[in-house]
Amino acid sequence: MASSSNNIVITSNDIKVFCSPKAYKQQLLSLIKLAKFRIYITVLYLQDDSAGREILHALYQAKQNNPQLDVKVFVDFHRAQRGLIGEKSSLGNRALYLALAREYTHNIEIYGVAVKQKEVFGVLHLKGFVFDNTLFYTGASINDIYLYQDQRYRLDRYYQITSSELTDTFCEYLERVFIQSNLAPSLNIDFIPSQAQQKKKISRLKSLLNRALYTVNDKEKDSQIVDAPDNIIVQPLVGCGRRKNKLNSAIRQLVQKSEVSILLFTPYFNLPKVLTRDVVKALKRGVKVSIVIGDKTANDFYEPDENKFSTINGIPYLYEMLLVRFVKRWQRFIDNGQLDIRLWKDQDNSFHLKGMVVDERFHLLTGSNLNPRAWSLDLENGLLLDDISGSLMSSVNLELAEIHKYTQIITHFKQIESFNDYPEKPKKLLKKLRITQIDRLLKWLL
Numbered sequence: 503m504a505s506s507s508n509n510i511v512i513t514s515n516d517i518k519v520f521c522s523p524k525a526y527k528q529q530l531l532s533l534i535k536l537a538k539f540r541i542y543i544t545v546l547y548l549q550d551d552s553a554g555r556e557i558l559h560a561l562y563q564a565k566q567n568n569p570q571l572d573v574k575v576f577v578d579f580h581r582a583q584r585g586l587i588g589e590k591s592s593l594g595n596r597a598l599y600l601a602l603a604r605e606y607t608h609n610i611e612i613y614g615v616a617v618k619q620k621e622v623f624g625v626l627h628l629k630g631f632v633f634d635n636t637l638f639y640t641g642a643s644i645n646d647i648y649l650y651q652d653q654r655y656r657l658d659r660y661y662q663i664t665s666s667e668l669t670d671t672f673c674e675y676l677e678r679v680f681i682q683s684n685l686a687p688s689l690n691i692d693f694i695p696s697q698a699q700q701k702k703k704i705s706r707l708k709s710l711l712n713r714a715l716y717t718v719n720d721k722e723k724d725s726q727i728v729d730a731p732d733n734i735i736v737q738p739l740v741g742c743g744r745r746k747n748k749l750n751s752a753i754r755q756l757v758q759k760s761e762v763s764i765l766l767f768t769p770y771f772n773l774p775k776v777l778t779r780d781v782v783k784a785l786k787r788g789v790k791v792s793i794v795i796g797d798k799t800a801n802d803f804y805e806p807d808e809n810k811f812s813t814i815n816g817i818p819y820l821y822e823m824l825l826v827r828f829v830k831r832w833q834r835f836i837d838n839g840q841l842d843i844r845l846w847k848d849q850d851n852s853f854h855l856k857g858m859v860v861d862e863r864f865h866l867l868t869g870s871n872l873n874p875r876a877w878s879l880d881l882e883n884g885l886l887l888d889d890i891s892g893s894l895m896s897s898v899n900l901e902l903a904e905i906h907k908y909t910q911i912i913t914h915f916k917q918i919e920s921f922n923d924y925p926e927k928p929k930k931l932l933k934k935l936r937i938t939q940i941d942r943l944l945k946w947l948l
Contacts, residue, residue, distance in 0.1 A: 549645030796853030
């Protein structure tokens with residue numbers, strides 16, 4: 503399945519799986535403290551809140567302790583310069599970045615990556631934290647809820663892989679595409695490009711992203727040990743846009759070539775049409791398909807207080823309606839035990855898991871939400887692991903056991919709330935969307 507020209511070989515001893523947001527935070531702080539020569543963090547956003555400030559101060563302290571330490575942080579350019587949805591206009595997280603740059607003697611570098619002219623049309627959704635020769639891969643961003651700072655958490659997947667080839671590959675891509683190209687402005691210095699200057703940078707970056715791929719070196723070493731039975735082959739993937747998207751192609755191939763089982767995680771049930779067709783074809787040829795999805799109330803856009811309900815809070819209801827349609831249509835596969843749908847819910851916490859396990863051999867770790875937006879608009883990456891001997895499954899099964907603790911198995915669509923069960927404000931919004939057909943646009947953009 504993995505392309506031989508882009509392989510990195512590791513063993514199961516090089517991988518460690520973490521299963522909770524608290525473990526994620528603890529390991530993140532530990533890796534920062536232990537780093538000797540480089541830290542490269544790529545994340546959608548590093549929030550100006552308690553957890554975000556704790557992580558930033560830890561990065562700065564590591565730099566003060568070791569001024570030669572190369573510390574680079576890459577965040578989405580647009581997201582870094584606005585508040586959260588519903589908040590008043592502000593400098594956003596950049597205000598914190600500027601303040602800390604003035605506070606410390608030895609500075610770190612924080613870059614803003616603008617994938618498109620406007621955030622709604624695409625964001626930096628690359629994942630992966632590099633600490634020396636360790637890659638900590640998760641779909642989580644850095645803020646209070648992802649790091650379980652207070653009373654609520656947002657669950658993700660957390661994989662640590664030790665490999666100098668893999669970490670070099672990630673860092674080389676970031677250096678080549680964002681820094682050497684001079685297309686990602688610094689966010690923790692006072693100067694920022696004018697709107698006209700930034701427009702030109704974004705246009706050039708968009709062109710570069712459409713053809714930029716991960717480049718793996720040290721092929722001679724890999725080729726000597728690739729046939730060992732206990733090896734795991736890792737293929738780093740990156741893609742932006744619909745055309746020639748290596749990540750999207752790999753996802754489709756995984757489903758198309760599946761023989762026994764597919765386990766799929768997504769926080770938002772809104773699969774691209776082509777991927778839905780691939781999944782249905784897999785079911786029809788006898789493959790067992792398990793889909794783990796966040797409940798409507800576990801969506802980060804869900805608002806339980808109807809008085810605070812706004813248009814953006816209609817998104818979880820829209821996803822739930824799509825799920826009901828899917829379950830209704832393919833009920834026969836649920837009835838014969840081939841299709842397993844699980845809804846995750848743990849009080850008022852939220853669900854952010856992504857990725858796939860196919861035939862208990864192929865593992866896709868990714869930040870992609872496996873929806874039309876990820877498929878067409880955002881800059882996404884992932885790791886495809888080919889575990890021929892199945893040595894990873896013991897760790898994955900432990901991870902899955904923790905996830906399943908909070909899932910409900912759906913055996914019939916009537917177990918899921920429908921339009922008639924919704925509060926009045928969501929009903930009113932969804933009626934309007936149906937009438938104007940805006941739901942088609944939303945299903946693409948979200």
